[in-house]
Amino acid sequence: MVFSSILFLFAFLPVTFLIYYTVPARFRNTALFFLSLVFYSWGEARYFPIMLAVIVVNYFAALQMEKRPNGRPRRFFLWLCVAFNFGMLGFFKYADFLSQNLNAIFGLGLPMLRLTLPLGISFYTFQTMSYTIDVYRGDVPAEHNFIDFGAFVVLFPQLIAGPIVRYTDIRREMHGRTLTLETIDAGVRLFLLGLASKTLIANNIGALWSDVEALGFTSVSTPLAWMALAAYTLQIYFDFSGYSLMAIGLGKMLGFQFPKNFDFPYESRSVTEFWKRWHMTLSSWFRAYVYYPLGGNRRGARRQIWNLFVVWAFTGLWHGASWNFVIWGLYYFVLLMIEKRFLLGRLEKSRVLSHVYLLLIVTVGWGIFALTDFTAMGQLLHRLVSMTGGMDWAYFLRNYAVTFALAILFSTQLLKKPFERLTKNRIAAAVVYGVLLFVCTAYLVDATYNPFLYFRF
Amino acid sequence: MKHLLRYPVSIIFFALILLLCVANILSPDHEASETENRPLQQLPAFSFSSMLDSSARGFAQKFETYLSDQFIGRDRWITAKSVAEAALGKIENNGVAYGRNGHLFGIYRAYDEENYDENVAQLVSLSERAPALEKIVLLVPSAYEVLTDLVPAHLGNVDEISKLRETYDTLAAAGYETVDLVSVLDADSYYRTDHHWTTHGAYLAYRAFCEQVGISAVVPDESLRRESAGFLGTYYNKAKNYNVVADTLVYYDLPVGTVTVNGEAADGLYDIEKLSTRDRYAMFLHGNNGVTVIGNEAGEGSLLVVKDSYANSFVPFLTQNYRTVTVVDLRYLPTGFEELLRTGGFDRLLILYNFENLASDRNFYRLQY
Numbered sequence: 001m002v003f004s005s006i007l008f009l010f011a012f013l014p015v016t017f018l019i020y021y022t023v024p025a026r027f028r029n030t031a032l033f034f035l036s037l038v039f040y041s042w043g044e045a046r047y048f049p050i051m052l053a054v055i056v057v058n059y060f061a062a063l064q065m066e067k068r069p070n071g072r073p074r075r076f077f078l079w080l081c082v083a084f085n086f087g088m089l090g091f092f093k094y095a096d097f098l099s100q101n102l103n104a105i106f107g108l109g110l111p112m113l114r115l116t117l118p119l120g121i122s123f124y125t126f127q128t129m130s131y132t133i134d135v136y137r138g139d140v141p142a143e144h145n146f147i148d149f150g151a152f153v154v155l156f157p158q159l160i161a162g163p164i165v166r167y168t169d170i171r172r173e174m175h176g177r178t179l180t181l182e183t184i185d186a187g188v189r190l191f192l193l194g195l196a197s198k199t200l201i202a203n204n205i206g207a208l209w210s211d212v213e214a215l216g217f218t219s220v221s222t223p224l225a226w227m228a229l230a231a232y233t234l235q236i237y238f239d240f241s242g243y244s245l246m247a248i249g250l251g252k253m254l255g256f257q258f259p260k261n262f263d264f265p266y267e268s269r270s271v272t273e274f275w276k277r278w279h280m281t282l283s284s285w286f287r288a289y290v291y292y293p294l295g296g297n298r299r300g301a302r303r304q305i306w307n308l309f310v311v312w313a314f315t316g317l318w319h320g321a322s323w324n325f326v327i328w329g330l331y332y333f334v335l336l337m338i339e340k341r342f343l344l345g346r347l348e349k350s351r352v353l354s355h356v357y358l359l360l361i362v363t364v365g366w367g368i369f370a371l372t373d374f375t376a377m378g379q380l381l382h383r384l385v386s387m388t389g390g391m392d393w394a395y396f397l398r399n400y401a402v403t404f405a406l407a408i409l410f411s412t413q414l415l416k417k418p419f420e421r422l423t424k425n426r427i428a429a430a431v432v433y434g435v436l437l438f439v440c441t442a443y444l445v446d447a448t449y450n451p452f453l454y455f456r457f
Numbered sequence: 458m459k460h461l462l463r464y465p466v467s468i469i470f471f472a473l474i475l476l477l478c479v480a481n482i483l484s485p486d487h488e489a490s491e492t493e494n495r496p497l498q499q500l501p502a503f504s505f506s507s508m509l510d511s512s513a514r515g516f517a518q519k520f521e522t523y524l525s526d527q528f529i530g531r532d533r534w535i536t537a538k539s540v541a542e543a544a545l546g547k548i549e550n551n552g553v554a555y556g557r558n559g560h561l562f563g564i565y566r567a568y569d570e571e572n573y574d575e576n577v578a579q580l581v582s583l584s585e586r587a588p589a590l591e592k593i594v595l596l597v598p599s600a601y602e603v604l605t606d607l608v609p610a611h612l613g614n615v616d617e618i619s620k621l622r623e624t625y626d627t628l629a630a631a632g633y634e635t636v637d638l639v640s641v642l643d644a645d646s647y648y649r650t651d652h653h654w655t656t657h658g659a660y661l662a663y664r665a666f667c668e669q670v671g672i673s674a675v676v677p678d679e680s681l682r683r684e685s686a687g688f689l690g691t692y693y694n695k696a697k698n699y700n701v702v703a704d705t706l707v708y709y710d711l712p713v714g715t716v717t718v719n720g721e722a723a724d725g726l727y728d729i730e731k732l733s734t735r736d737r738y739a740m741f742l743h744g745n746n747g748v749t750v751i752g753n754e755a756g757e758g759s760l761l762v763v764k765d766s767y768a769n770s771f772v773p774f775l776t777q778n779y780r781t782v783t784v785v786d787l788r789y790l791p792t793g794f795e796e797l798l799r800t801g802g803f804d805r806l807l808i809l810y811n812f813e814n815l816a817s818d819r820n821f822y823r824l825q826y
Contacts (some may be wrong), residue, residue: 005521006521006524006525006528007521007524009474009519010474010477010478010481010524011478011481011524013474014474014475014478015478018475042517043511043515043517043518043521045509045511045517046509046511060553061826069588110541112653116511123728144466158811181460181461181463181464181467182464185464185465185466186465188467188470188471189466191470192466192470200541204545207595211566214567215567215613226573329465346558378758391610391611392613393611394547394609394610394611395609395610395611395612395613398548398609398610399546399547399548399549400547401546402546402547403546403547404544406545426463426465427465429465429466430465430466430469433466433469433470434466434469437469437470437473438536438537439538441473441477441534441538442534442535442538442541443538445525445528445531445538445539445588446512446534446535446539446551447525447534
């Protein structure tokens with residue numbers, strides 16, 4: 001089930017809130033657990049046992065680790081979880097990728113499995129691992145209540161597209177949270193902003209990208225190629241951050257405080273800064289569970305470079321089982337290295353140039369990210385610099401001008417303060433958010449164009 | 458209660474999702490959507506196996522389609538989305554672009570050239586199988602190729618004209634006569650809100666056809682002219698633009714003899730009842746059918762027409778010249794064409810297709826069966 005759908009908004013949510021708000025507080029986790037299982041299993045009921053297995057294995061392994069204060073048995077249960085969780089992720093997400101490469105290298109005839117991914121597997125695997133590793137490290141006690149633990153793993157708001165919520169982030173709230181009208185209201189507002197980001201901006205501007213992709217990059221002019229890539233750049237931001245906002249909003253409505261995931265990343269002035277503001281929970285997960293355990297920067301410069309290389313190769317691979325994602329990750333590794341060496345200081349000197357630099361880097365980066373087909377990627381990248389003329393962009397510019405302007409405006413903080421001031425007024429807020437919900441519903445009912453970008457994850 | 462009123466956003470949100478949820482449950486389901494011209498998904502039956510089926514046939518996907526298909530006020534929501542798109546300065550909606558003077562144009566930036574060429578090859582081979590028959594082909598360009606002044610600038614649609622020219626050369630070499638319709642059709646030849654040509658456009662093509670084959674075109678008496686105002690066609694059904702300018706559908710109540718549709722007697726050239734539905738163009742020739750035969754004692758000779766829906770408003774004029782006109786729509790005639798051609802005793806074969814249908818139709822192989 002996805003958030004931006006009639007099913008979620010007008011069937012799942014009303015039922016969920018009716019149940020959640022009426023059951024006694026001590027049954028809230030039970031309600032959440034079962035509702036989230038329905039959310040997870042919807043349309044993929046055959047994957048229900050997988051979720052159950054993930055919960056059972058990690059639950060019991062953590063209890064075992066807690067019983068064994070140190071030494072090999074404790075480590076055994078950690079590695080059991082690592083093997084199990086990443087084994088699942090690897091099987092479903094990367095088996096075909098691996099087979100393809102083995103077939104290509106050794107001429108084997110390994111068959112493709114073409115499995116659909118269990119919903120949110122990239123996200124819940126990382127979330128569950130954070131728990132198991134933290135228990136192993138002794139940072140948190142193991143969760144003894146099976147329902148509470150199950151509810152954490154399959155919690156529907158952040159199940160499919162983040163933020164990657166670590167167990168430590170919400171442990172206290174899992175055991176007792178207070179619902180106030182104030183936080184519920186704040187949650188509703190965030191949810192609606194996220195819904196609008198996804199339905200009104202991301203889908204709309206994304207249509208330009210898919211139009212041009214359908215035309216083929218060899219048959220468009222250089223200006224149109226740039227426009228299309230700019231459209232994708234905005235689409236992926238509003239899609240992804242919209243999802244995170246919806247998740248954070250839903251969390252608040254249920255009484256959770258999820259961590260922030262995006263902080264106006266396109267306003268950054270360096271790649272280093274960009275990655276502190278884009279998908280923040282993913283970067284911090286990699287830092288905490290890969291980079292630091294590898295030694296971080298404590299084992300000399302060479303080792304640090306290696307550690308960063310590993311982190312970015314895996315960050316790329318996490319985004320999808322294809323080489324272009326790895327290249328995209330390493331592209332950022334190289335840029336981060338360059339910035340670390342000398343560029344960062346220089347970037348700080350010029351406000352304008354640093355913004356231009358970052359936007360250019362990020363936009364071209366999305367060109368690598370968007371196209372798993374290397375031929376198409378080559379065609380697009382070539383077209384960006386080929387100075388091919390033509391007027392084909394004129395129609396698209398006319399059609400998408402307002403959408404572009406709005407998307408660019410809302411990807412910066414320019415309107416943040418005025419918007420907050422405006423919506424402090426209750427009547428203004430009611431009108432603004434009411435209209436957003438109404439228009440989003442209209443777009444969802446129309447739904448001719450509602451592709452979900454993150455099925456790859 | 459007063460406390461609650463401090464949170465109007467939440468009140469609106471929860472009230473709306475709850476109300477719509479309940480309203481969707483209570484409101485009766487519809488069989489089909491007239492606007493969208495398709496049956497709507499009904500509440501799927503639940504079973505354990507359908508629950509486990511994750512494909513489009515499974516319960517989950519059908520249920521989702523059911524919810525959005527039967528969503529209360531569906532048509533009005535779709536119109537609201539169209540208005541929102543216009544507010545965003547968009548000059549298209551759901552694949553239809555807004556031209557000048559209320560003209561809507563399909564966005565058509567690519568076509569299946571391979572399939573198009575295969576269809577043309579089928580016509581060439583048909584000609585080889587019937588060398589003695591007189592053959593003529595009329596290929597109708599889409600509106601945007603004729604109403605060039607009204608199309609949004611740089612829409613980037615397919616260049617049908619040069620492809621059609623190429624096709625005419627191929628078919629002429631194979632023994633077909635051709636009629637260049639681009640130079641014949643004028644500004645009133647297409648509906649604003651529908652992809653078809655108007656009766657006026659069809660008449661212009663009919664005149665050119667007559668000239669080419671050397672018969673005299675009839676001029677229908679004005680007293681036979683009938684109008685149906687307020688026609689909103691296929692393009693409108695997609696775009697749902699709030700500022701739509703409706704069309705007027707015109708037809709001539711021409712005298713004919715017997716009309717049979719798929720072997721059964723039909724009442725005249727038109728299905729007048731269709732004029733009170735959304736899909737009014739379907740009134741011409743009773744819509745698309747496998748084989749339609751129109752007799753007219755006053756005419757001469759026997760004509761076979763292989764066609765798409767563009768011909769439906771064109772054929773009525775032909776019936777004034779021919780003793781029998783036999784109309785074949787390959788989409789609805791799986792087999793039997795070969796026999797019909799062999800035994801029908803036709804004097805002439807007319808192929809009439811619009812470019813987009815010629816490119817997309819996958820039934821031309823049926824010309825061999």
